[in-house]
Amino acid sequence: MSKEHPPHNLHVPVLLDATVETLKPKVGENYLDLTAGYGGHASRILDITGNYAESVLVDRDEYAIERLKSFSDRGVRLLHTDFAAAGQQLADEGLKFNVILVDLGVSSPQLDQFDRGFSFTNSGPLDMRMDRRQEKSASTLVNNASEEELTRIITQYGEEPIGFSRIIAKAIITNRPLSKTGELADLIKDSYRGKWKKTHPATRTFQAIRIAVNDELRQVEDLLPNLPRLLKPGGRVGIISFHSLEDRLVKRYFKEQFDLGLESELLPITKKPIAGDIYDVHNPRSRSSKLRVAVKK
Numbered sequence: 303m304s305k306e307h308p309p310h311n312l313h314v315p316v317l318l319d320a321t322v323e324t325l326k327p328k329v330g331e332n333y334l335d336l337t338a339g340y341g342g343h344a345s346r347i348l349d350i351t352g353n354y355a356e357s358v359l360v361d362r363d364e365y366a367i368e369r370l371k372s373f374s375d376r377g378v379r380l381l382h383t384d385f386a387a388a389g390q391q392l393a394d395e396g397l398k399f400n401v402i403l404v405d406l407g408v409s410s411p412q413l414d415q416f417d418r419g420f421s422f423t424n425s426g427p428l429d430m431r432m433d434r435r436q437e438k439s440a441s442t443l444v445n446n447a448s449e450e451e452l453t454r455i456i457t458q459y460g461e462e463p464i465g466f467s468r469i470i471a472k473a474i475i476t477n478r479p480l481s482k483t484g485e486l487a488d489l490i491k492d493s494y495r496g497k498w499k500k501t502h503p504a505t506r507t508f509q510a511i512r513i514a515v516n517d518e519l520r521q522v523e524d525l526l527p528n529l530p531r532l533l534k535p536g537g538r539v540g541i542i543s544f545h546s547l548e549d550r551l552v553k554r555y556f557k558e559q560f561d562l563g564l565e566s567e568l569l570p571i572t573k574k575p576i577a578g579d580i581y582d583v584h585n586p587r588s589r590s591s592k593l594r595v596a597v598k599k
């Protein structure tokens with residue numbers, strides 16, 4: 303691994319060996335990383351291909367982009383935007399890649415830095431924006447959405463039972479304005495009438511609000527149809543998801559492609575996803591991860 307790349311202890315890449323073994327990067331191939339983060343996957347793949355000049359790293363988080371500057375020093379193009387927009391832009395430019403990776407979700411620094419507002423263990427401002435140029439934050443949502451909208455978001459994106467979603471939404475409406483993640487977490491904890499063991503009762507609501515603030519499912523839906531346009535014949539795309547709703551979108555799209563038979567552009571090569579709890583047991587971040595891979599015909 304090259305010494306000039308960002309320190310990987312900031313974020314331990316998920317399913318790294320499995321990703322390299324299934325995407326099979328080769329010397330000279332070009333690479334598109336649509337969620338480059340702290341460059342863990344990118345380092346390993348670019349070390350193999352050596353093709354920096356024709357590769358592109360994307361992230362919507364300026365803090366990640368800052369840390370990826372060492373790659374641009376070696377000729378890699380960096381794009382500070384969301385991957386739905388990046389996918390459209392690169393496809394419109396007519397660029398095509400041998401290897402594409404999408405590693406969804408949040409990075410460890412996003413969770414660990416209290417001032418990003420993703421965490422309730424370290425209370426911070428209600429923010430949760432991956433891209434801080436965006437207007438809508440967790441505060442906008444929590445302090446302005448209707449009770450019905452909050453119930454829907456918590457039920458749909460947090461997969462919280464509807465009864466408890468309603469209780470949380472009502473508690474939010476009654477107690478707002480809220481400004482800190484800790485306040486919101488305490489409110490949810492106080493509304494919870496059962497016993498909880500491992501998972502704090504606010505976990506699912508925080509996930510739901512994060513998904514809504516960053517429009518995470520729409521991002522995936524918009525990106526998927528552009529993937530065939532972005533791949534060279536024989537090119538491989540891998541998608542790592544952490545949430546069943548995201549994985550369902552990928553699985554459905556790959557199945558649609560498979561069902562098209564001769565007319566399909568992509569051939570899924572992972573019938574069952576490669577699961578982090580089996581293939582990356584030593585990395586706690588991998589627990590709920592799933593990798594699906596497809597090849598461009």
Ligand SMILES: C[S@@+](CC[C@H](N)C(=O)[O-])C[C@H]1O[C@@H](n2cnc3c(N)ncnc32)[C@H](O)[C@@H]1O
Nearest residue numbers: 315337339340341342343361362363384385405
């Ligand atoms: C799980 S981390 C990726 C880690 C990376 N593979 C590594 O090895 O360091 C996810 C990254 O994707 C970024 N991200 C998430 N959704 C995004 C989107 N829709 N568009 C662009 N970047 C996104 C986040 O900001 C975060 O830096």
